[in-house]
Structures are given as C-alpha cells and as structure tokens.
Amino acid sequence: MAGYFFSFEGPDGAGKTTIIQLVEKFLTEQGFEVISTREPGGIEIAEKIRAVILNPEHKSMDARTEALLYAAARRQHLVERVVPALNEGKIVLCDRFIDSSLAYQGFARGLGIDEVLAINEFAINGCMPSLTVYFDLDPKIGLERINKNKLREINRLDMESFSFHYKVREGYLQLVKRFKDRIIQVDANRTIDEVFEETAKIIMQRIQS
Numbered sequence: 373m374a375g376y377f378f379s380f381e382g383p384d385g386a387g388k389t390t391i392i393q394l395v396e397k398f399l400t401e402q403g404f405e406v407i408s409t410r411e412p413g414g415i416e417i418a419e420k421i422r423a424v425i426l427n428p429e430h431k432s433m434d435a436r437t438e439a440l441l442y443a444a445a446r447r448q449h450l451v452e453r454v455v456p457a458l459n460e461g462k463i464v465l466c467d468r469f470i471d472s473s474l475a476y477q478g479f480a481r482g483l484g485i486d487e488v489l490a491i492n493e494f495a496i497n498g499c500m501p502s503l504t505v506y507f508d509l510d511p512k513i514g515l516e517r518i519n520k521n522k523l524r525e526i527n528r529l530d531m532e533s534f535s536f537h538y539k540v541r542e543g544y545l546q547l548v549k550r551f552k553d554r555i556i557q558v559d560a561n562r563t564i565d566e567v568f569e570e571t572a573k574i575i576m577q578r579i580q581s
C-alpha cells in the first residue's frame with residue numbers, strides 16, 4: 373500500500389474533527405491527495421451500525437455487543453474506504469480507529485485492553501495506522517465544548533457518567549505508554565491554531581521521514 377494512514381484519537385470533544393479538517397486543507401494545499409473519514413461510519417453500512425450503537429434508546433446494549441459492533445463497522449469501513457484510498461496512494465485521515473475501542477470498551481467498560489485488541493486484530497487483519505495523534509484533554513472540558521455546540525447530536529456514549537469519561541482518558545494514557553512508536557500525544561487544551569500547528573508538524577515529519 374502506497375499511501376499514509378493516520379488516525380486521530382481522544383476523549384469526546386477533544387477537537388479531532390476540527391483539527392482533521394484543517395490538516396486535510398493544509399495537506400491538499402501542499403499537493404497531496406487526502407481523504408478524511410470517521411469511525412464508526414464513513415460508508416453506508418458502517419453509518420447504519422453507528423446509528424445502532426449510538427442510539428440513546430439502546431440503553432440495554434451489552435458491552436461485548438458494543439465492542440463487536442464497533443469492530444464490525446471498522447472492518448467494513450477499512451475494506452470499502454481506507455484500503456482502496458491507500459492503494460491509490462492517498463493520505464487517509466481517520467477520526468478514531470482501534471485505540472477508541474481499546475480505551476472505551478477495553479479499559480472504560482472493563483472488557484480488558486488485550487481482549488478487545490484480539491477481536492480488533494481479527495477485524496483489521498494487519499492494517500494499522502502508521503501514526504496516531506492522541507489529543508489529550510480533561511474530559512470535563514471536552515464535554516463542555518460539545519454542550520456549547522447546540523447543533524451536535526448527543527449520543528449514547530456522551531450520556532455516560534463523568535467517571536466513565538475519566539476512565540476513557542486513563543485508558544488512552546496507558547495506550548500512549550504501550551504503543552510509544554505509533555501514538556504521539558498532543559496537548560489539546562490550547563487554541564485551535566496551536567493544536568493544528570503541532571499536529572501538522574508531526575504529520576509532515578512522518579511523511580518526510
């Protein structure tokens with residue numbers, strides 16, 4: 373595969389979507405062919421799975437069911453959207469990937485990071501991002517940012533307790549230590565311009581190395 377696969381991670385409201393849009397514009401201006409996409413979703417089947425997972429009415433969803441649905445959406449999105457773009461030499465910017473499952477389902481839901489990694493290894497069959505940017509932010513600030521944006525849907529995961537969201541962050545911080553070569557931590561508690569500049573620098577370094 374000739375392209376570059378970059379994923380972006382962080383607690384809800386950390387600024388992933390905002391920064392991905394800016395990075396996409398920046399890379400396109402530099403002459404690269406870029407697609408940005410998201411998980412769960414990005415293609416029709418995965419968007420349908422997303423609607424099932426995140427429906428606020430689905431309060432009884434079992435944690436393993438949730439983990440399997442995320443992995444299923446990931447698989448379909450990977451084969452339909454990510455791999456073809458990489459084969460065409462494009463840069464793929466993906467809003468969330470496997471680390472979301474490890475932090476949310478593996479750590480915060482308590483299923484176990486290694487257990488959730490195992491089902492995801494089956495799903496992705498070796499296709500990992502070459503670099504993951506983790507936006508670190510106090511979840512309270514992220515949720516405040518989301519609540520200020522009246523247009524954004526409030527989904528089933530947003531409605532989890534503060535302690536759940538704090539565990540998500542703790543899970544991510546464990547992943548940063550465990551996957552040092554792949555995950556780079558960025559302080560997201562700064563202005564959009566500052567976060568963008570650092571992220572663009574990290575990505576350009578990886579492309580040019």
Ligand SMILES: Nc1ncnc2c1ncn2[C@@H]1O[C@H](COP(=O)(O)OP(=O)(O)OP(=O)(O)O)[C@@H](O)[C@H]1O
Nearest residue numbers: 383384385386387388389390517518521562563564
């Ligand atoms: N550095 C920042 N400082 C202040 N506000 C920000 C910053 N980055 C993003 N925002 C605002 O916070 C809100 C959430 O941002 P965004 O949707 O990019 O986050 P996200 O990480 O993609 O969220 P989610 O995980 O819920 O999809 C938006 O209203 C956005 O304009």
Ligand SMILES: Cc1cn([C@H]2C[C@H](O)[C@@H](COP(=O)(O)O)O2)c(=O)[nH]c1=O
Nearest residue numbers: 384411412442468469472473476529530
């Ligand atoms: C991929 C993935 C996502 N999640 C959670 C994280 C968020 O709370 C929602 C997705 O909403 P967003 O607005 O697109 O960020 O789903 C998860 O728990 N596990 C995953 O694998």
